[in-house]
Amino acid sequence: MGLEEEIEELREEIAETPYNKATEAHIGRLKAKLAEKKEKLENQSSAGGGHGYAVEKHGDATVALVGFPSVGKSTLINALTNADSEVGSYEFTTLDVNPGMLKYRGANIQILDVPGLIEGAAGGRGGGKEVLSVVRTADLVVFMLSVFEIEQYDRLSEELYETNIRIDTEPPNINIRKTHKDGIGVTMSDDVSLDEGTIKQVLREYGYVNAKVTIPHDLTIDELVDAVMDNRVYLPSMVAINKADLIEKSYLPTVKEELRARDLDPEEVIFISAEEERGLDGLKERLWEELGLIRIYMDKPGRGVDYEEPLVLFEGDTVGDACEKIGGEFDERFKFARVSGPSAKHDDQQVGKGHELADEDVLRIVARK
Numbered sequence: 001m002g003l004e005e006e007i008e009e010l011r012e013e014i015a016e017t018p019y020n021k022a023t024e025a026h027i028g029r030l031k032a033k034l035a036e037k038k039e040k041l042e043n044q045s046s047a048g049g050g051h052g053y054a055v056e057k058h059g060d061a062t063v064a065l066v067g068f069p070s071v072g073k074s075t076l077i078n079a080l081t082n083a084d085s086e087v088g089s090y091e092f093t094t095l096d097v098n099p100g101m102l103k104y105r106g107a108n109i110q111i112l113d114v115p116g117l118i119e120g121a122a123g124g125r126g127g128g129k130e131v132l133s134v135v136r137t138a139d140l141v142v143f144m145l146s147v148f149e150i151e152q153y154d155r156l157s158e159e160l161y162e163t164n165i166r167i168d169t170e171p172p173n174i175n176i177r178k179t180h181k182d183g184i185g186v187t188m189s190d191d192v193s194l195d196e197g198t199i200k201q202v203l204r205e206y207g208y209v210n211a212k213v214t215i216p217h218d219l220t221i222d223e224l225v226d227a228v229m230d231n232r233v234y235l236p237s238m239v240a241i242n243k244a245d246l247i248e249k250s251y252l253p254t255v256k257e258e259l260r261a262r263d264l265d266p267e268e269v270i271f272i273s274a275e276e277e278r279g280l281d282g283l284k285e286r287l288w289e290e291l292g293l294i295r296i297y298m299d300k301p302g303r304g305v306d307y308e309e310p311l312v313l314f315e316g317d318t319v320g321d322a323c324e325k326i327g328g329e330f331d332e333r334f335k336f337a338r339v340s341g342p343s344a345k346h347d348d349q350q351v352g353k354g355h356e357l358a359d360e361d362v363l364r365i366v367a368r369k
């Protein structure tokens with residue numbers, strides 16, 4: 001029996017087994033097996049002549065645009081990136097990725113049109129790795145839907161899930177430490193609903209014989225398998241609904257209904273018309289927010305504060321991260337920094353590398369001579 005048939009059989013068995021306490025450990029073992037076989041298949045199919053999308057990270061942040069063919073991805077990328085932005089030179093190993101650089105508030109935001117989703121990429125036919133390698137570089141996933149086909153969201157999120165991408169969720173916080181004896185020991189908080197037997201079963205399936213496992217919060221079997229596999233990518237997402245120019249106002253409630261049915265908040269999604277270039281300011285603003293970008297104006301010795309080309313970082317980044325991004329000598333010769341603006345207690349506050357920066361801070365780095 002080939003791997004694909006084995007995967008199919010496991011899927012069927014999981015679907016046919018009713019879930020209850022008596023079957024939980026068995027299902028856990030099946031799911032662990034399935035995840036393992038899927039990974040094997042992916043490795044197999046990308047080993048022979050796989051033309052991985054070696055997407056290089058350019059710019060300050062990267063957005064993966066996922067959507068069905070013809071929802072308007074290319075139109076949007078062109079609309080976002082033509083007028084006031086430069087398109088950099090890219091070294092993609094394939095022409096299938098359609099990259100664009102959006103310039104917004106001094107930041108360079110790379111937008112990648114993710115190919116291959118929806119062509120069964122995740123179904124183990126060899127494209128999964130490539131999709132994953134594109135999305136892995138991203139800081140945010142934007143689902144692009146057509147206003148008449150909100151149900152496309154289901155397929156898209158399913159495909160991302162199948163390619164080991166987890167959307168809008170935190171990685172399970174479990175700790176596994178291999179030991180030399182005493183089998184598998186599980187320490188878990190009271191709210192964990194999985195049986196200890198299930199947890200052990202999943203771990204054994206992955207070859208653990210002796211280990212200490214700590215589980216500090218409740219989780220599902222799938223989340224447990226994710227944690228053990230340790231190759232999942234966790235990303236935030238947002239939804240853009242295109243072709244809004246095509247609907248009458250009276251159709252809007254239907255769209256909202258469709259969104260709510262998928263647990264999507266109609267107030268949170270962005271309606272746009274890529275073709276007519278409408279709603280794009282709102283979209284850019286939301287990209288900025290969802291990415292959590294901040295602008296740092298560098299005060300350069302002898303040249304004053306540069307408000308034109310800010311250093312763009314992520315929320316939570318520190319002076320140390322700023323040094324690292326600027327690179328080179330600053331990092332090594334760092335003495336202290338002076339910060340003015342939202343994160344500072346007072347103007348020119350003296351801070352170290354651990355100081356957390358905020359949007360529109362002015363930063364001067366004092367380096368050793």
Ligand SMILES: Nc1nc2c(ncn2[C@@H]2O[C@H](COP(=O)(O)OP(=O)(O)OP(=O)(O)O)[C@@H](O)[C@H]2O)c(=O)[nH]1
Pocket residue numbers: 067068069070071072073074075076242243244245246272273274275276
């Ligand atoms: N009415 C309307 N048509 C649009 C809009 N955006 C895109 N289109 C049209 O939809 C068609 C598909 O647009 P593309 O940008 O090529 O779509 P795509 O998602 O890049 O498609 P693939 O390259 O097949 O993945 C084109 O005919 C566009 O002119 C929009 O906002 N409103």
